[in-house]
Amino acid sequence: MSTPNQAPQPPPAERSARFLCVPNLSEGRRDDLIDQLVLASRDPEVRLLDRTSDPDHNRTVLTLLGSADGLVRSITALVHAAFDRLDLRLHQGVHPRLGVVDVVPFVPLAGVSMRDAVQLARRLAAQLADAAPVFLYERAAPRPERRELAAHRRGGLPKLIERMRDGSWPPDHGAATVDPARGVLVIGARGPLIAFNVDLDAADPAAARRIASRIRQSAPGGLRGVKALGLALPTRGVSQVSMNVVDPSATSLLRIVERIREEARREGVELLASELIGLMPEQAALGALSEALGLPGLGLDKIVEHHLAATPARATGE
Known part of the structure; x- marks a missing residue:
């Protein structure tokens, strides 16, 4: 009551x-x-x-x-x-x-x-x-x-x-x-989505738009679960491949960055930085880290802080 x-x-x-x-x-x-x-x-x-x-x-x-x-x-x-x-x-x-x-x-x-x-x-x-x-x-x-x-x-x-x-x-x-x-x-x-952007060292967005058109899922040879646009960012003097990763389990963030780097070389531009908008699922972060380090099956059980958070502290004393 x-x-x-x-x-x-x-x-x-x-x-x-x-x-x-x-x-x-x-x-x-x-x-x-x-x-x-x-x-x-x-x-x-x-x-x-x-x-x-x-x-x-x-x-x-x-x-x-x-x-x-x-x-x-x-x-x-x-x-x-x-x-x-x-x-x-x-x-x-x-x-x-x-x-x-x-x-x-x-x-x-x-x-x-x-x-x-x-x-x-x-x-x-x-x-x-x-x-x-x-x-x-x-x-x-x-x-x-x-x-x-x-x-x-x-x-x-x-x-x-x-x-x-x-x-x-x-x-x-x-x-x-x-x-x-x-x-x-x-x-x-909808299900979990990762809003993920990659900045390029070109003020003209033409290269970013071409890259976006080649990596998006709808393109031949595109990345599964990836939607992409090429945009100009005038205040920074750079361009951006702006993405929604609608199926994070289908394509890792590492694979996305590697593919953009390959396409950027073809365009004669360089990657500057990537950007996460909002939050992402922990498995997406662990998956990218696992792939980058060559550690198959890397999970939360290998993260110290996960065990600290999951295990309540027990008082000791006489």
Whole structure:
């Protein structure tokens, strides 16, 4: 029984159920605004695990961990705060986008299934339908042709508005009317994904675009589970191969870097550095390390800190 000033607690199984949510915001330059949006997303049942911003992409990626109810509250507040503070018409950045809150994927973790993540995505989409048109993607998509994020982004927001008006691509929730300051929302459910970038020492993005076109999964001889774009990063004077590794078990990060290095040599450019946006699964890190060191089967059982974290300290004394 709860006390008069204490909210009833959910059952243990529900409290242990956890999802990741990775909202992408179309603002990566104004730290004060980003701070306000992060503050709006705070909830007792949600933890902010990571915040990554980039001025050239003009984008911020948040990684949130929480319960279904907590994340619905958190993302609803975040969306409304972004609609109040951001204006897509004023946005400039190299990253494709359809809204000030561009994509909101849910990833099932402890105690939940992909089906639960799909239900959560659809629940949030229905709740936000009065605020903006909502499109569902990946596993939450109602039809196969809507699964790929690229299918929604094709031609950018102006083309999407045309498709909405002619009825060929209606939103899954909400009216087919777009506030140009807000754009649309794209909400989905997916498995773990690694957002991974490699910078090249060329300001002209032409080489990066050619490399991206050769390594992406859809290309002949491309890397499985890799989606790639070539972009310019004007503030750094470099270019970038920007990737989503949608199946980390299919192609290791080491293999991706090695392939880009091979392609860069063909283009006469050099690799400068790689970049991780948000978080990645531990097995992806261990897999790349295992491959690099020639240590097959390297696992957490070989990591000292894993044993320290897993084994509670026992008091000693007389």
